[in-house]
Amino acid sequence: MPRSSEPLTEISVVELSDEERESFRAGIGSVDANPYDAFEPFLAQVRESRKALPRRVHDALDDLRNGRAPGALLVRNLPIVTDLPPTPDRSFSALSDLAAVGTEAVLASAVNVLGEPFSYLEWDAGHLVHNKYPIHAHRDLQFGSNAVEFLLHTETPFRDVSPDYLALLCLRADPTGQAKTKVADITRVVDALDEADLAVLAKARYAFETDNPVVVVDGRGLTEPQPIVSYRDGTRVVEYVGDLIATDEESRRVLEILGRRVLAIAVDIPLAGGDLLVLDNSRVVHGRNAIVPGYDGRDRWLQRMLVTTRLLDGEHRATGRLVSDRRYANYPTDYRKALRQPAARS
Numbered sequence: 001m002p003r004s005s006e007p008l009t010e011i012s013v014v015e016l017s018d019e020e021r022e023s024f025r026a027g028i029g030s031v032d033a034n035p036y037d038a039f040e041p042f043l044a045q046v047r048e049s050r051k052a053l054p055r056r057v058h059d060a061l062d063d064l065r066n067g068r069a070p071g072a073l074l075v076r077n078l079p080i081v082t083d084l085p086p087t088p089d090r091s092f093s094a095l096s097d098l099a100a101v102g103t104e105a106v107l108a109s110a111v112n113v114l115g116e117p118f119s120y121l122e123w124d125a126g127h128l129v130h131n132k133y134p135i136h137a138h139r140d141l142q143f144g145s146n147a148v149e150f151l152l153h154t155e156t157p158f159r160d161v162s163p164d165y166l167a168l169l170c171l172r173a174d175p176t177g178q179a180k181t182k183v184a185d186i187t188r189v190v191d192a193l194d195e196a197d198l199a200v201l202a203k204a205r206y207a208f209e210t211d212n213p214v215v216v217v218d219g220r221g222l223t224e225p226q227p228i229v230s231y232r233d234g235t236r237v238v239e240y241v242g243d244l245i246a247t248d249e250e251s252r253r254v255l256e257i258l259g260r261r262v263l264a265i266a267v268d269i270p271l272a273g274g275d276l277l278v279l280d281n282s283r284v285v286h287g288r289n290a291i292v293p294g295y296d297g298r299d300r301w302l303q304r305m306l307v308t309t310r311l312l313d314g315e316h317r318a319t320g321r322l323v324s325d326r327r328y329a330n331y332p333t334d335y336r337k338a339l340r341q342p343a344a345r346s
């Protein structure tokens, strides 16, 4: 029998005291390597300072990792630099001065409890710390730098290596107060489906529309169809994105049910400066409502890291922290342009 889903996605919250915050700040004060051009020395310094991470944050991350806690953890009141520069107006990698902001060690200290930082060669100039803020040229894309609604998504799904976890550190809140990150526990929704619907989601029938297609279905160019539910090493994996298209009637019916129920349990999290949101990408999907950026240096600014527990051992050892995004060739052309080209305000 399907179980009914709970009305809300749970998230854990840890709020640091000012004392904990300042002790953490002091404990990572010696990290001075630049993560944008010397990531390994930077990470080595973070690891040397790992005792600085407040114990309560460490334990909460451990609980998330072991599945003892919800798939979303919000840590509040982390140390953020007081002299944060204006939010940039172009891709971070296009800035003339690629200095560290000074908050990267906070993010990396948390990530370090979960696994290995990694990213994709084709993205963000190969940076392991991604800086996300509204960019005018990206306003209509399904990117973190957009302004339209950012649809609920599994982070970077359907890749050989998709993130096991991701962490979003808010450096600057949305000055309009509108931005809310959305989080929904999709495993709960999938658990509540009946066997027949689950079997439909396990068929390779879901794809994205693209002008660089692998297949054409009903006159629409699509990426290679994938299953939403699959099994890796005996573990069920759910990968979902709000703009997936179903390739036939039956899969469309189940996709609609899934989409509706996931949206219904999504919780809104308005991130403030000093908030860190850590997500278990195998359990929860996330997104953000539409915002109205000012593009004036005061916009919301997040730093993000992706984490794998599988990379750097076994078959992926040789590839290092940057893996190729083999789906890149089939991205819509405007996505590829936005990823590749430093975007100035247009």
Ligand SMILES: O=C(O)CCC(=O)C(=O)O
Residues within 6 Å of the ligand: 132, 144, 150, 155, 168, 180, 181, 182, 286, 287, 288, 302, 304
């Ligand atoms: O802007 C947000 O709150 C979500 C951003 C996001 O999905 C991401 O950076 O992966």
Ligand SMILES: [Fe+2]
Residues within 6 Å of the ligand: 144, 153, 155, 286
């Ligand atoms: Fe995301």
